[in-house]
Amino acid sequence: MTKFTASPTAAPPFHHRAFFLQSLGAIHVIAFWSYYVQFPGLLSSSGIEPVQRSFPYTVPWLYQRLIASGTIDEDALCELFALTGMGIGALIATGVCEHGLSLGIIAAIYSVLVRTGGLFYHFQWDTLLLETTAIACLTYAPWTRLRSSLDKLSSPIAPIPLRFLLFKLMYMSGVVKLQARCPTWENLTALEYHFATQCLPGPLAWYAHQLPPILLRLGVALTLWIEIPAAVLLLLPLKRIRRYSVILQVALQVMIICTGNYNFFNLLTIALCIPVWEGNTETDIPLRPALQSAILSVFTIASASSMFRIERAQQDQRWNIVLFRDSNWLQPQLLLPHIPYCTILLLGGLTVSFLRSKSVTRVLHAIVCMLVIGMMAVPFSQISPNSYSYFYSTFGSLVTNHAKPYLLVNGYGLFRRMTGVGQVPYGARPGWAGLSPSIVERPEIALEGVYISTDETTESWEELTVFRWKPGKVSDMPWQVAPHQPRLDWQMWFAALGNIDHNPWLVSFLQKLIDGCRPVLDLVGAEYPGKKLKKVRAKLYYIDFTRMNTTWARTIPGAEILSDNASVFPSIVWARKRRREYLRPVSEAELSEYLSSQGYSLFCKNTTNPCDHIKTPRFWCIAAHVIRASTVYFLFPLGVVLAFLIRLTPQRKVPLAWTTRKISKSKKD
Known part of the structure; x- marks a missing residue:
């Protein structure tokens, strides 16, 4: 058959x-x-x-x-x-x-x-x-x-410098949060502000903002643990343990992608996990999987218990997570100096084996890898100056003269201090577990304008909806824009934290709006109904996400509680209150005079003949x-x-x- x-x-x-x-x-x-x-x-x-x-x-x-x-x-x-x-x-x-x-x-x-x-x-x-x-x-x-x-x-040590880079990124990002002495990180309340105060929230940020405080504080604890102790595992010559750390790092980046718009940053961080996942018999220690799992379990329990404890608050008997501020993991001078030395020592040992095998290419490659890791270690002096005097003296001049001008060796650390933390009014009730209530006051700039009309007796100010991505209308849910980064919308977040005197580019933007410069209007997607702006002004608001009607939301002073929790899609997403005037009403002549004094060009290209200005x-x-x-x-x-x-x-x-x-x-x- x-x-x-x-x-x-x-x-x-x-x-x-x-x-x-x-x-x-x-x-x-x-x-x-x-x-x-x-x-x-x-x-x-x-x-x-x-x-x-x-x-x-x-x-x-x-x-x-x-x-x-x-x-x-x-x-x-x-x-x-x-x-x-x-x-x-x-x-x-x-x-x-x-x-x-x-x-x-x-x-x-x-x-x-x-x-x-x-x-x-x-x-x-x-x-x-x-x-x-x-x-x-x-x-x-x-x-x-x-x-x-x-x-x-190809050399088996090729992935090690990229692993060291990922370790530097994560470890510095975690340590600087606690070195800044920001109360929101020390009290593990940062996520109670973060989703509403980040530059460009994602579509799921409103929903994450509604989670119970205990879950948000658990999220902060996991973030700090993944960025500090778990980051050390990225360098170990044990494949199973490295891959465990990779899974944690990728999970953290996916959560950030779901709730925020950070362009290609999270994708690049995930890509850096690929060389860490890669295994090699020449560089990995052949330890039995059961023994690696045992080491991993002991490390996880020991490191987590040395950083955090779970307890019931005496004020309201609610569960809370507390950070041990004197934990050894939070003292970079105790751990950090040994890591680059051990990494370079590992590369040196492999170089000796390459010499015995008479592989000139691998020896040269190993020397380059050691130099690269030494240069990458220089920014660690920002968080542990005394421990890195040797690395800085050896590679500091090399980095300063040849790498730093081209932005090839850098230090990292996002969200050192949480912004948008509001003032707690006198006599306010304590929040979850007896801590201060998490009042969100995100500063946001709203632009207003007056159009030229035949009636000059009255001025009718209208809010200008000229931004595609940043928070504007109170009914607009945040959009997903990553991996693209709208740089102007992003920079408006920083402008709201300061004042107009430190942001001359914002004056330039307003002048282009009044002038009707087409490239700038195309950038923001602004369309005006055949009318020209006469004056513009800017007002500063404090905004926050609206809250679902929950027991913890009702304890936050000033929070806007939604009356209907039945709808999955809220009709009002943002609550805002006016704070102050950010920029007084100004005309095009006043803007042009200021920009000329700052060295700005008032040129706007002719869209029909865009090369006429080229000599x-x-x-x-x-x-x-x-x-x-x-x-x-x-x-x-x-x-x-x-x-x-x-x-x-x-x-x-x-x-x-x-x-x-x-x-x-x-x-x-």
Whole structure:
């Protein structure tokens, strides 16, 4: 009898190095695309903060050779740089070219764009992307082949510098929160403010804000534990324990993605987990899984119990979590100095084994890895100065002179102090577990304007809805915009924390609004019904999410409680109260006079003839304008990400095999 059977062949081996490099390429496509779509209204000669103000000082060598010589103007150069970065990132993301040189080129390009981007691009995720790309270029990407899967000379220690970078990112992010002595972190109440006070909340932030305080405090405790003790596990030469830490780090990033808009930062952090997940028989200690699990259990219980305790509050008998402020885990000078030394010692031991095997390439690679880790350790002096005097004296000058100017070695630490913490009124009832009630007062700027009309006797002020993403109308639920970062909306959050005197770019933005400058209007999506603004002003409000009718919400003074809890989608999302005047009513003439004194250009490009203002040869300006006018760039990142996801799909070949079986039966006579 003949039988048809399908005999599936095994899937091809999974290449962690290729997966990481392609993920890094896809993130670069997103970063360059986000820069490109915002450039005309944000940084161009017609934008809010033109690159012409910073170009001669931040990249003087490039300015003298290309711009001052009349070869190309700043606008066209930045746009072509962004397009080039998108193109190279697409080659890396699709696996066509993963060569180290390609990573070096996009790191150099993005470094120029970030340094000339001024305050709109001085964020930790921009510097993290630069540092990650530089380390991957020097220690992880192939240099003898275009694709990492074809590279036969790869070293087993290649993932270690990237693991150290992820450790530095997480550990510093956790420690600085407690070194700042912020009461919200010390009392584990930070999440009771965070969801409403973060720069751009996500769609689920309102719902997370309604959770009971005990769950939110548990979330803060888990965050600190994952960022500090669990981060140490990322460096251990024990695969099972490292992967446990990776799962925790990824879970934390996914929760942040669900409740906030932090552009590509969380995706990049998850991508850095790939080299940590990777295992290697030459660098990992072959410890039995049962023993690794036992070590992991003891470490988890011991570290958590040394940092926190769970108790009932005497005031209301509610459960609460308390932080031990004198825990050894919160003293970086006790632990931190030993980690880089142990990592470099491990690399040194592997280098000796490479010398015995006479592998010159691996020896040189190990030396580069040790130098890179030594340079990466220098920013630890920010949180433990005395412990890192040796590293700073050895590598400090190297970092200061060669890496820091290009943002290639950096320190990290988001949310040192929680903003939007309101004043507790005298005589207010205690909150959950006897602590002060968590009053949220997020400062937010609202712009108002008066349009030119025939009736000059009265002025009718209207609130201007000129921002797509930042909180505005009280009925608008937050949007999901990540991995794109709307830099102007984000910067408005920082402006609300200060005053107009320290934010001249905001004055520039208002002048562009009154002038009706098309690139700026396109940036914010503003449309005016054929009328021109006469005056503008700004008011500062304190806002908070509305609250569901719960026992803990009713104890918060000033909280706006919703009357109907039956609806999943609230009709009113934000509660706001006016605080003060942020900017008095000003006209276009007053704005222009102030900007001229600050060295701003009042130029706005003619959209019909965008290259008329160029005195040098206009070829590159016209080329950049033609590319932008095609609007194909809107679909480009979607195509690259789709191609990247297709490559991740396991390709299994299932051939049909003919199998013949002979079945013989004995017959009885």
